[in-house]
Each structure stands twice: as structure tokens, then as C-alpha cells.
Amino acid sequence: MSYELWVILTGALVASSCSFIGCWLILRRMAMLGDAISHTALPGIVIAFLISHSLDSWAMLIGAAVFGLLTTFLVQTLHQSGVQSDAAIGVTFTSLFAVGVVLVSVYARDVHIDLAHVLYGEIAYVPWNQLVVGGVELGPRAVWMVGGTFLLSLAVIGLLYKEFKITSFDPALAAALGLPVTLLHYILMTLVSMTTVSAFESVGAILVVAMLIVPGATAYLLTDRLGIMLGMSCIIGIVTAVIGYYAAVLLNASIAGAMTTTAGTLFLLAFLFSPSHGVVMKWRAKRRLAN
Amino acid sequence: MESLWLILSDPNTRWVLAACVLLGLSSGVLGCFALLRKHSLLGDAFAHAALPGICIAFMLVGSKSITLFLIGAVVAGLLAAACIQAITRYSRIKEDTALGLVLSVFFGFGIVLLTKIQQSANGNQSGLDSFLFGKAASLVGTDVKVMMGVAAVLLFVCWLFFKEFKLLSFDPGFGRGLGLPMGLFNALLMLLIVLAVVIGLQAVGVVLMAAMLIIPALAARYWTERLDRMIVLAGLFGALSGAAGTLVSSLTYNMPTGPVIVLCATALFLLSLIVAPQRGLAVKGMRRIKLRSRIAEENLLQSLYDLAEKDLLAGRLRPGIGYRIAQLIERRPTAPKAALRTLRRLHRDGLVKRVGAAQGLETRWMLTDKGGELAYELTLHQRMWEIFNMYEGVLGSFKWDGRQGGLAEQLPPEVLQEVDRLLDAHELKPRLTFAGGGRA
Incomplete structure (x- = not known):
């Protein structure tokens, strides 16, 4: 496979795995929690590095997932002790992020983590970091990481689809039916942090946040069915990755930035022209009624 | 102490200190309104959205100028606010999703512009970088003078429209009923928040700017139920964290200022969370423990009464009849050990007395006259x-x-x-x- 294909494949995998999990965040009104988790992965990565002394992806994945859960737990605890939820998210993620930045600065000589790199990421470097098993190059490490977590979240959500659906739309009913609402919340948040982190390393936080939210929001404007929304958001994510890559090549600009901008443009199109929820369509329907 | 004096005698550090104190003060004050309007995370969105504005300003002028950067960032921030409002009003997308969407798309677009700037001939973007991650140490006299001016305007406008902003925070519907232009005041408040975010960007950076809006205000909320006092406290907390953060980071080698300021604010918040009177966790916990032991005492007294009354009605009540803990907790279940502790407390207060010689869980208890009443x-x-x-x-x-x-x-x-x-x-x-x- 060529260099170009690997980059597009990575982008498409990141886009579809993030938007698949992001749909649930949008429906549960927890989109900003996804943003928070993608930021608090930083201290997780740094601490994992300080403990394991290696840049091994799996140690980082575990460290960041632990911090993702810690974020969820702290937000939940603060919220239960009377802090409104937006402020609880704000306090938690900024404080943990500050801890991460301080740790990077203090151990600057030992930690080879470039802050700018973590935040923007550089998807263009992905194909050069190959996974080698027994001397055979099996493709970029990032593809395996992101693909693996995508398969995991597909499997978990596939198994618990009904349960996730009911807790997302009507948590009170789910609790009355005896479903473990809190446990499901934490399972989802574990998946969010694993997805975030596996993608984060290769493409940067900002593309992860964009892919968590934007394709799902676009799909949300195009359909009223959960299953279709999930599938559609993945397709939108893949389309975004392909268009974004070629736009970046054309403009000679950052690939992650171009993908994000493409996602925003697609959302704008859906916002204006969605057959059921678009602004223009609603306006036309209103005018037709008036005549 | 001596090294502190040495650092303060450096004019550059004094500028940085002044800037961080002002930044904490103004964002603490505005954060109160943002918090009460449940818009805490707007600061995060504005901070990210400022990037394309700054980049465009740079592309147009071709040099680093704080005033133009401010204008670019404010325009981009206001555009982001308008987008968030439009998305939540004209589609079924909720506010949190709209926030995240606008934040990431604006920032992503900013990165595209940033890479273009880096490639262009005058690609000296070191000034831009400090805007993103914050580099308080790089602040110079001119920057601080601009910040001072903006902060003074912010505080003055807040003081001037205090009553209107108060109404906006608590009951905008009532304000509209009074015929006040609430939409206008909302826009004005947004503008002030954008300004506060933008002047802080250079000192603490994109991600942590949100913290300066949220944390001091949230900490102040624990100490008072009055908005005017909350605003004064939040400003104070913000200024204090700004000062402490600057000093700590200038005393320590290789310590970035922005995160330390945020961590100081977080420490103040945690302190408030725990020790604040009325709302603090310590006071709440004490209150809960007291209430729980009072309920346990009342339950045991009632159980003793119930048992004696039942015996009275059955004609079995003799003077000096006592009841064992097993009988008591059968009526109102608790752990036997806890019941014994409660009975000992009641005994100390002279409300129950022991009957017979049995000890521990086998002791028989009866009400005294005082306890009976x-x-x-x-x-x-x-x-x-x-x-x-x-x-x-x-x-x-x-x-x-x-x-x-x-x-x-x-x-x-x-x-x-x-x-x-x-x-x-x-x-x-x-x-x-x-x-x-x-x-x-």
C-alpha cells in the first residue's frame, strides 16, 4: 500500500471510530465530556511514561484510559456534591491538563513529549511508525491501535445495544427496569477514553474532538433513527477524511486541520439543506404553508 | 524571602505579575456571570475560536501586533458565539454539542491557517505559539498596558451594568417583561467574556483560559449567597492565584506560569469545597453525622416506648421491666453495635437506665422518667x-x-x-x- 493510502486509511479509521462513539455522547448531552477526556489524556500519557519509561503505545493507552475514567469519576462526584455539570467538567479537565503540562515541564529532560505535537498531532508521520512482528512490516502501528479499539467498541456496543439505547434516551426508565445505568455510563466512558487515546497519539487532540462531535451532529440532522445515525456518522467521517486529505494536499496545509474544516463544512451543508431538519428546507416548508 | 525580593526587583517580572493579577481579577469577575448563566464552558470555546482570528489578523498585517491580534480574536470569538446561538436556536442540536462543534471546527480551521503562515516567507510565528500555550514570561510592557486598559474597561462596564447583568443571570424572562433589551445585554456580556478570554490567552494559553473563567467564580460561590460579594471574592481569588502562580513559577526552574496559576486556583477551589461554612463538605458532613445520631437516638427511645406500651396494653407491664437490644432493633432495624453506642449516649444524658446485671449486648434497658416524657x-x-x-x-x-x-x-x-x-x-x-x- 502506498503512503497516501495509509494516511487516508488512518484518518478514515479515526473518523469512523470517533464518530461512532461520539453519537452516543451527543444523544446523552455529554459532548463536552468527550472534549474533557481528550484533554485529560495528557497527564495520563505523561504519568504512564514516567512509570514505564517507554514510549510503548499500550502503556500510554492504559494510562490515558485510567485518566479518562478518573475524569468521568471526578466530574460525577463534583456534580453530585452540588456543582453544576458544565462547571464540574471545566474544573476537572483544566486542572488535570494543568497537572499534565507541569509534569511535562518538570520532567522535560526525561519526557520526550512535544506538547504541540500532542495537541495538533501529525497524521502525516503515521505511515513511518510501522508495526513490526517477526521482521515483517504489518502496516502502521496507528492503524492497528485505532482499528483494534474500533472493533472493541463495535463489539461492546453491539452486545449491549438495547441497553445503551434505552439508557441514552430514557435513563429514568432504564433505572426503573433495573438496568445498571451507572455501570453502562462508565463502560461508555471507558470506550470513549480508549478511542480518544488510540486516535490522539497519531492525529492529535483537536481532530479527535472534532471527529467525536461533528460527524455525529451532522448525522443527527439527517435522520431520526439511531441505527441509521450510527452508520451515517461513520460514512460521513470517512468521506470527511478522504476529502480532508486531498484538500490538505491541494492547499499544502495541516491534514488534521483540513479534515476538521471539511467536517465543519459538511455540517454546515446539513444544517442548511437537511431534508428534515435543515434551515432552508424548514423555511421553504413554512413559505409553502403560508401560500 | 531574599530571592523573592530579587525577583520582584526585576522590572520584567513585575510586568508579568501585574498582567497575571489583572487577568485573574477580570476573568474571576466575569466568570461569576458565566457560571450563573450556566455558560462556563463558553470561555473554552472562545479561547479556541480566537486562533483563526489571530491568524487572519497576522496574515493581513504580516507582523505581530497585540492590538490587531486582540481585534482578530474578538471578532472570531463573537462569530463563534453567534454560531453557537444559531445552531442551538435553528436546529435540534443541544448546546453542549454546538459548543464542542464550534470549538473544534474553528480551531481546526485556525491550524490550517497556521500551517499556511509557517510556510510563508515571514513565517516567524513564535509570537503565535505563545498565544496558544501561553507564555507569561514573554509579556512585555506594551502587552501589559493593553491588558490593563482592557481589564479596566471590563471592570467598569461590569460595575455600570451590574443590576442588568444580575437580572440577566437570575431571571432574564422577568427582565424582558420589564421591557429591558435582554438580548442586547446578553450580547454585551458575551463581548466582555470574549475580551477577558482574549487578554488572558497570551498569559495562560488556549486550554487553560477556560479554567480562569470557571474556577475562581466556582470557589467564590461556596462562601456566599450574594452576587456582589461573590463577584468581589471571585476577583480576589483570581488575582490571588495569578500572583501566587507567577511567583511560584518564577522561583522554580523551568516551570510554566499558566498551569501553575490554574493549579493555584484549583487549590483555592478545593479549599473552599471542603472548609466553606454552610456549603463546605466538612460542615455538611458534620451536619449529616449529627442528624444521623439524633435520628438513631429518637428511634431507640420510640422503640423502648413502643415495647413498654405493648406490655402495658397486654397487662404485663411491671415496674423495672427492661428490654434487650435484640428486641429493640427488631422494631427499627440497625446494627446491634451501633444501637449499643446510641444507648450509652442516651444513658449519659439520663434518658435510659440499665436493668439487671447483664453486660454488653445482653444488657436490659428501660426509659427513665425524663426519657419517658x-x-x-x-x-x-x-x-x-x-x-x-x-x-x-x-x-x-x-x-x-x-x-x-x-x-x-x-x-x-x-x-x-x-x-x-x-x-x-x-x-x-x-x-x-x-x-x-x-x-x-
């Missing part, structure tokens, strides 16, 4: 409640105030009479009385 009152109160709740539809609704004494003192006399009659009809009137305990 209290238990009579508690039981009567409880049974009146039961009757009242059973017949609430007939007796009419009534709001009981726990601080104003029992039900008997607060019910209107005719309702009280009716409750008394119903108590008799259900054979629920407490039968057992103690010396000085009123009726037979």
Missing part, C-alpha cells in the same frame, strides 16, 4: 404525622417548618382537634405516660 412526645408527634398524612386530602395541605417546633404547635387548632379525634378512632393515641408526662 421525651419518648411520649416523640411517639405522639410521629403518630400525629401518620394520621395527618393519611388524611391529608381531608385536612388540607400544610407546610411544616422544622425549626418552629412540632406538629402540635404549628397546626391550626381546629385541624389539631380533628387529628386528636382520628388518633382515638385508630387507637393510636400513646397510652403510656410517665411522671409529669401529662395525660393518663
Whole structure:
């Protein structure tokens, strides 16, 4: 496979795995929690590095997932002790992020983590970091990481689809039916942090946040069915990755930035022209009624 | 101490210190309104959205100029605010999703512009970088003077429109009813928040700017229930964290200022969370423990009373009859050990006494006259409640105030009479009385 294909494949995998999990965040009104988790992965990565002394992806994945859960737990605890939820998210993620930045600065000589790199990421470097098993190059490490977590979240959500659906739309009913609402919340948040982190390393936080939210929001404007929304958001994510890559090549600009901008443009199109929820369509329907 | 003095004598550090204090002050004050409007995370969105504005300003001018950067960032921030409002109003997308969407798309677009700037000939973007991650140490006199001017305007406008912003935070519908242009005030408040975010960007950076809006205000919320005091406190907390953060980071080698300021603010927040009077976790916890032990005491007194009353009705009540813990917790289940501890407390207060010689869990207990009187009152109160709740539809609704004494003192006399009659009809009137305990 060529260099170009690997980059597009990575982008498409990141886009579809993030938007698949992001749909649930949008429906549960927890989109900003996804943003928070993608930021608090930083201290997780740094601490994992300080403990394991290696840049091994799996140690980082575990460290960041632990911090993702810690974020969820702290937000939940603060919220239960009377802090409104937006402020609880704000306090938690900024404080943990500050801890991460301080740790990077203090151990600057030992930690080879470039802050700018973590935040923007550089998807263009992905194909050069190959996974080698027994001397055979099996493709970029990032593809395996992101693909693996995508398969995991597909499997978990596939198994618990009904349960996730009911807790997302009507948590009170789910609790009355005896479903473990809190446990499901934490399972989802574990998946969010694993997805975030596996993608984060290769493409940067900002593309992860964009892919968590934007394709799902676009799909949300195009359909009223959960299953279709999930599938559609993945397709939108893949389309975004392909268009974004070629736009970046054309403009000679950052690939992650171009993908994000493409996602925003697609959302704008859906916002204006969605057959059921678009602004223009609603306006036309209103005018037709008036005549 | 000496090194602190040495650092303060450096004019550059003094500028940085002044900038961080001002930044904390203004974002603390504005954060109060943002917090009360449940818009805490808007600061995060504005901070990210400023990037394309700054980049465009740079592309147009081709050099680093703080005033132009400010204008670019403010325009981009206001555009982001308008986008968030449009998305939530004209589609079914909720505010949190709209926030995240606008934040990431604006930032992503900013990165595209940033890479273009880096490639262009005058690609000296070191100034831009400090905008993103914050580099308080790079602040110079001119920057601080601009910040001072903006901060002074912000605080003045807040003072001028304090009443209107207060109304906007608590009851915008009422304000609209009074004929005030609430939309305009909302826009003005947004503009002020954008300004506060933008002047802070250079010192603490994109991600942490949100913290300066949220954390001091949230910490201040714990200490008071009045908006004016909360604003003063939040400003104070913000300024204090700004000062402490600058000093700590300048005393330590290789320590970035922005994160340390945020961590100082977080420490203040955690302190408030724990020790604040009224709302603090420590006070709340103490209150809960006290309430729990009072309920445990009342439950045991009532159980003792119930058992004695049952024996009285069966004709078995002899003077000096006592009851074991096993019997007591059968009526109102608790752990035996906890019941024993509670009984010892009651014994110390002279409300119960031991009967016989058995020790520990086997001890038999009975009410003293003093305890009996209290238990009579508690039981009567409880049974009146039961009757009242059973017949609430007939007796009419009534709001009981726990601080104003029992039900008997607060019910209107005719309702009280009716409750008394119903108590008799259900054979629920407490039968057992103690010396000085009123009726037979």
C-alpha cells in the first residue's frame, strides 16, 4: 500500500471510530465530556511514561484510559456534591491538563513529549511508525491501535445495544427496569477514553474532538433513527477524511486541520439543506404553508 | 524571602505579575456571570475560536501586533458565539454539542491557517505559539498596558451594568417583561467574556483560559449567597492565584506560569469545597453525622416506648421491666453495635437506665422518667404525622417548618382537634405516660 493510502486509511479509521462513539455522547448531552477526556489524556500519557519509561503505545493507552475514567469519576462526584455539570467538567479537565503540562515541564529532560505535537498531532508521520512482528512490516502501528479499539467498541456496543439505547434516551426508565445505568455510563466512558487515546497519539487532540462531535451532529440532522445515525456518522467521517486529505494536499496545509474544516463544512451543508431538519428546507416548508 | 525580593526587583517580572493579577481579577469577575448563566464552558470555546482570528489578523498585517491580534480574536470569538446561538436556536442540536462543534471546527480551521503562515516567507510565528500555550514570561510592557486598559474597561462596564447583568443571570424572562433589551445585554456580556478570554490567552494559553473563567467564580460561590460579594471574592481569588502562580513559577526552574496559576486556583477551589461554612463538605458532613445520631437516638427511645406500651396494653407491664437490644432493633432495624453506642449516649444524658446485671449486648434497658416524657412526645408527634398524612386530602395541605417546633404547635387548632379525634378512632393515641408526662 502506498503512503497516501495509509494516511487516508488512518484518518478514515479515526473518523469512523470517533464518530461512532461520539453519537452516543451527543444523544446523552455529554459532548463536552468527550472534549474533557481528550484533554485529560495528557497527564495520563505523561504519568504512564514516567512509570514505564517507554514510549510503548499500550502503556500510554492504559494510562490515558485510567485518566479518562478518573475524569468521568471526578466530574460525577463534583456534580453530585452540588456543582453544576458544565462547571464540574471545566474544573476537572483544566486542572488535570494543568497537572499534565507541569509534569511535562518538570520532567522535560526525561519526557520526550512535544506538547504541540500532542495537541495538533501529525497524521502525516503515521505511515513511518510501522508495526513490526517477526521482521515483517504489518502496516502502521496507528492503524492497528485505532482499528483494534474500533472493533472493541463495535463489539461492546453491539452486545449491549438495547441497553445503551434505552439508557441514552430514557435513563429514568432504564433505572426503573433495573438496568445498571451507572455501570453502562462508565463502560461508555471507558470506550470513549480508549478511542480518544488510540486516535490522539497519531492525529492529535483537536481532530479527535472534532471527529467525536461533528460527524455525529451532522448525522443527527439527517435522520431520526439511531441505527441509521450510527452508520451515517461513520460514512460521513470517512468521506470527511478522504476529502480532508486531498484538500490538505491541494492547499499544502495541516491534514488534521483540513479534515476538521471539511467536517465543519459538511455540517454546515446539513444544517442548511437537511431534508428534515435543515434551515432552508424548514423555511421553504413554512413559505409553502403560508401560500 | 531574599530571592523573592530579587525577583520582584526585576522590572520584567513585575510586568508579568501585574498582567497575571489583572487577568485573574477580570476573568474571576466575569466568570461569576458565566457560571450563573450556566455558560462556563463558553470561555473554552472562545479561547479556541480566537486562533483563526489571530491568524487572519497576522496574515493581513504580516507582523505581530497585540492590538490587531486582540481585534482578530474578538471578532472570531463573537462569530463563534453567534454560531453557537444559531445552531442551538435553528436546529435540534443541544448546546453542549454546538459548543464542542464550534470549538473544534474553528480551531481546526485556525491550524490550517497556521500551517499556511509557517510556510510563508515571514513565517516567524513564535509570537503565535505563545498565544496558544501561553507564555507569561514573554509579556512585555506594551502587552501589559493593553491588558490593563482592557481589564479596566471590563471592570467598569461590569460595575455600570451590574443590576442588568444580575437580572440577566437570575431571571432574564422577568427582565424582558420589564421591557429591558435582554438580548442586547446578553450580547454585551458575551463581548466582555470574549475580551477577558482574549487578554488572558497570551498569559495562560488556549486550554487553560477556560479554567480562569470557571474556577475562581466556582470557589467564590461556596462562601456566599450574594452576587456582589461573590463577584468581589471571585476577583480576589483570581488575582490571588495569578500572583501566587507567577511567583511560584518564577522561583522554580523551568516551570510554566499558566498551569501553575490554574493549579493555584484549583487549590483555592478545593479549599473552599471542603472548609466553606454552610456549603463546605466538612460542615455538611458534620451536619449529616449529627442528624444521623439524633435520628438513631429518637428511634431507640420510640422503640423502648413502643415495647413498654405493648406490655402495658397486654397487662404485663411491671415496674423495672427492661428490654434487650435484640428486641429493640427488631422494631427499627440497625446494627446491634451501633444501637449499643446510641444507648450509652442516651444513658449519659439520663434518658435510659440499665436493668439487671447483664453486660454488653445482653444488657436490659428501660426509659427513665425524663426519657419517658421525651419518648411520649416523640411517639405522639410521629403518630400525629401518620394520621395527618393519611388524611391529608381531608385536612388540607400544610407546610411544616422544622425549626418552629412540632406538629402540635404549628397546626391550626381546629385541624389539631380533628387529628386528636382520628388518633382515638385508630387507637393510636400513646397510652403510656410517665411522671409529669401529662395525660393518663
